[in-house]
Amino acid sequence: MTMTQPILSIRDLTVEIPTRHGILRPVDGISYDIGRGEVLGIVGESGAGKSMAGNAVIGLLSPPARIAKGEIHVGGTRIDHLKGDAMRRLRGKQIGMVFQDPLTSLNPLLRIGDQLTETILAHLDVSRSEAEKRAVAALDEVGIPGARERINSYPHEFSGGMRQRVVIALALCAEPSLIIADEPTTALDVSVQAQIIALLKALCRDRGTAVMLITHDMGVIAEAADRVAVMYAGKLAELGPVRDVLTRPRHPYTDGLMGSTPLASRGKARLHQIPGAMPRLDALPSGCAFHPRCPYAQDKCSADPGPTLADGNGAACWFPLPHDAKVA
Amino acid sequence: MLAFVIQRVAQSALVLLVVGLVAFSMFRFVGDPIDNMLGQERTQADIDRLRTQLGLDQPFPVQYVKFLGNAVQGNFGISYRQGRPVSDILMERAPATLELAAVSGFLAIFIGIGLGVFTAIRREGFAANAIMSLSLIGVSLPTFLIGILLIYLFSVELGWLPSFGRGDTVRVGGWSTGFLTASGLKALILPSITLGLYQMTLIMRLVRSEMLEVLRQDYIRFARARGLRERAVNFRHALKNTLVPVITVTGLQLGSIIAFAIITETVFQWPGVGLLFINAIQFVDIPVMAAYLMLISVMFVGINLIVDLLYFSIDPRLRADRTKAH
Numbered sequence: 037m038t039m040t041q042p043i044l045s046i047r048d049l050t051v052e053i054p055t056r057h058g059i060l061r062p063v064d065g066i067s068y069d070i071g072r073g074e075v076l077g078i079v080g081e082s083g084a085g086k087s088m089a090g091n092a093v094i095g096l097l098s099p100p101a102r103i104a105k106g107e108i109h110v111g112g113t114r115i116d117h118l119k120g121d122a123m124r125r126l127r128g129k130q131i132g133m134v135f136q137d138p139l140t141s142l143n144p145l146l147r148i149g150d151q152l153t154e155t156i157l158a159h160l161d162v163s164r165s166e167a168e169k170r171a172v173a174a175l176d177e178v179g180i181p182g183a184r185e186r187i188n189s190y191p192h193e194f195s196g197g198m199r200q201r202v203v204i205a206l207a208l209c210a211e212p213s214l215i216i217a218d219e220p221t222t223a224l225d226v227s228v229q230a231q232i233i234a235l236l237k238a239l240c241r242d243r244g245t246a247v248m249l250i251t252h253d254m255g256v257i258a259e260a261a262d263r264v265a266v267m268y269a270g271k272l273a274e275l276g277p278v279r280d281v282l283t284r285p286r287h288p289y290t291d292g293l294m295g296s297t298p299l300a301s302r303g304k305a306r307l308h309q310i311p312g313a314m315p316r317l318d319a320l321p322s323g324c325a326f327h328p329r330c331p332y333a334q335d336k337c338s339a340d341p342g343p344t345l346a347d348g349n350g351a352a353c354w355f356p357l358p359h360d361a362k363v364a
Numbered sequence: 365m366l367a368f369v370i371q372r373v374a375q376s377a378l379v380l381l382v383v384g385l386v387a388f389s390m391f392r393f394v395g396d397p398i399d400n401m402l403g404q405e406r407t408q409a410d411i412d413r414l415r416t417q418l419g420l421d422q423p424f425p426v427q428y429v430k431f432l433g434n435a436v437q438g439n440f441g442i443s444y445r446q447g448r449p450v451s452d453i454l455m456e457r458a459p460a461t462l463e464l465a466a467v468s469g470f471l472a473i474f475i476g477i478g479l480g481v482f483t484a485i486r487r488e489g490f491a492a493n494a495i496m497s498l499s500l501i502g503v504s505l506p507t508f509l510i511g512i513l514l515i516y517l518f519s520v521e522l523g524w525l526p527s528f529g530r531g532d533t534v535r536v537g538g539w540s541t542g543f544l545t546a547s548g549l550k551a552l553i554l555p556s557i558t559l560g561l562y563q564m565t566l567i568m569r570l571v572r573s574e575m576l577e578v579l580r581q582d583y584i585r586f587a588r589a590r591g592l593r594e595r596a597v598n599f600r601h602a603l604k605n606t607l608v609p610v611i612t613v614t615g616l617q618l619g620s621i622i623a624f625a626i627i628t629e630t631v632f633q634w635p636g637v638g639l640l641f642i643n644a645i646q647f648v649d650i651p652v653m654a655a656y657l658m659l660i661s662v663m664f665v666g667i668n669l670i671v672d673l674l675y676f677s678i679d680p681r682l683r684a685d686r687t688k689a690h
Contacts, residue, residue, distance in 0.1 A: 128591030
């Protein structure tokens with residue numbers, strides 16, 4: 037997958053938030069690549085740093101959060117130090133973003149056609165009538181019936197699922213090479229979640245768009261992702277092909293996470309639970325952040341932070357589970 | 365939407381009827397006008413004759429209906445003091461007040477919104493903080509004091525601007541305007557700042573807080589994530605979403621600009637309806653007072669009606685809800 041140059045390449049990315057009680061690191065030294073047409077799922081609990089990493093890539097960290105270390109490359113160009121208008125030009129054009137809640141991510145006072153054309157005009161050198169034509173085509177592509185008429189509708193005239201289609205059309209209309217989808221189905225009805233994921237996947241496959249799919253829904257990951265990165269307390273715990281990570285997790289945290297996901301195949305057995313909760317960023321334990329909750333923890337785990345995952349697959353664990361371990 | 369408009373117009377009419385009742389009541393309860401009109405040497409026959417002549421012997425409801433009928437035609441009777449039709453006096457005075465109010469309102473809205481947006485976007489900046497601190501003056505100092513301070517500074521000390529009056533006016537049709545002469549324009553500066561300053565700072569602070577609220581919304585983040593220019597994000601996306609509450613308050617404030625012109629007009633001896641009203645109170649000139657009351661309420665009600673209609677042009681969700689509801 038990463039034989040050719042990756043679309044997105046993150047190296048040792050660290051995001052810091054200075055506070056009165058010291059510096060917090062919601063994202064701490066993560067590295068991964070996403071190739072052309074590849075879907076990388078990012079999973080983890082709330083506060084694990086999934087969205088923060090996505091915001092860092094698109095340059096929308098809200099101050100005082102800032103990129104303290106590391107590099108971000110998109111299409112071979114380093115972008116983490118870009119500021120102001122240079123970064124603005126990349127947003128939408130190189131990197132598209134789909135937000136969680138389609139009910140709040142569209143401006144309620146503007147027709148969706150106007151929101152589409154303004155995005156197209158901001159990035160592509162086309163006439164207004166050409167932009168309007170493309171807006172209709174973009175709506176058509178995301179499966180809005182009667183796109184030509186619906187272009188004049190306001191967001192409130194669409195259902196939640198339809199609005200998320202509009203959001204996807206907006207994110208894709210300037211043809212970015214990378215899409216960051218931050219919990220794109222969380223706010224949706226279960227019945228339309230699968231449709232939206234299938235749509236996103238199909239559109240990105242056709243265009244060769246790389247996708248960073250941030251979610252805590254294992255079902256979505258299993259459905260859509262090619263590879264998956266598991267985050268815990270700002271660090272990458274495990275990275276690997278989706279099949280391997282889901283069925284043969286090597287990091288004890290991933291193992292616990294999989295064990296706590298309801299599966300039809302496991303019947304009515306009581307769900308597994310990881311004892312404790314993810315530590316707060318201002319109270320990280322020494323060594324591996326997971327060790328207080330880890331059933332396999334040894335002395336080394338509380339002393340040394342886990343091994344860093346360089347680009348590639350593996351688990352950031354001193355004592356990874358053997359490959360043939362069964363899901364708990 | 366049409367149903368809503370009709371409903372609002374009906375409500376406005378009701379408000380005006382009630383204000384009319386209050387205005388009319390003044391005639392009966394602020395002393396007997398006959399006493400004022402006839403001198404010391406009156407006879408009972410004189411009193412009765414005048415009473416019949418003015419229709420004051422008729423029952424209260426009949427008199428009220430007559431008053432309303434006349435008021436609708438713009439006939440508010442004859443000023444006790446000047447002995448001329450009140451409507452003529454008002455027509456003479458109204459342009460001064462309306463021009464003053466228009467300039468003040470214009471300053472308040474445009475400078476207020478502009479500074480509000482600026483202070484919201486550059487929230488941390490020195491200039492924004494300085495403006496916010498200064499705006500406390502506009503909010504907290506009473507109008508007459510601002511007027512007197514301005515007169516002291518610009519008229520007495522610096523001698524740049526006139527301290528009272530309208531300057532030279534030009535008659536255009538029945539309208540006397542101060543916009544067309546240099547002295548008229550100069551005379552407008554201090555009173556309009558005095559009158560509009562409070563509203564300006566109020567609008568500015570309101571726009572700022574609404575902007576800060578809207579700038580936190582997802583659709584602003586999404587607009588940024590789509591790579592729109594800052595100007596488009598701030599004005600097209602953010603400012604437009606602040607306008608509904610801003611218009612509500614602005615509408616009410618424009619009404620009070622006209623109503624509270626009284627104080628500014630007194631300070632600057634501005635020959636408008638406010639000054640007319642103050643003089644009318646001193647001389648218990650009830651027809652003038654009643655007419656002024658009606659005039660102000662018509663303006664208030666009219667502005668509020670316009671504000672209600674503006675909501676529809678700004679927020680498409682209201683249009684949809686109303687069509688569904690009716």
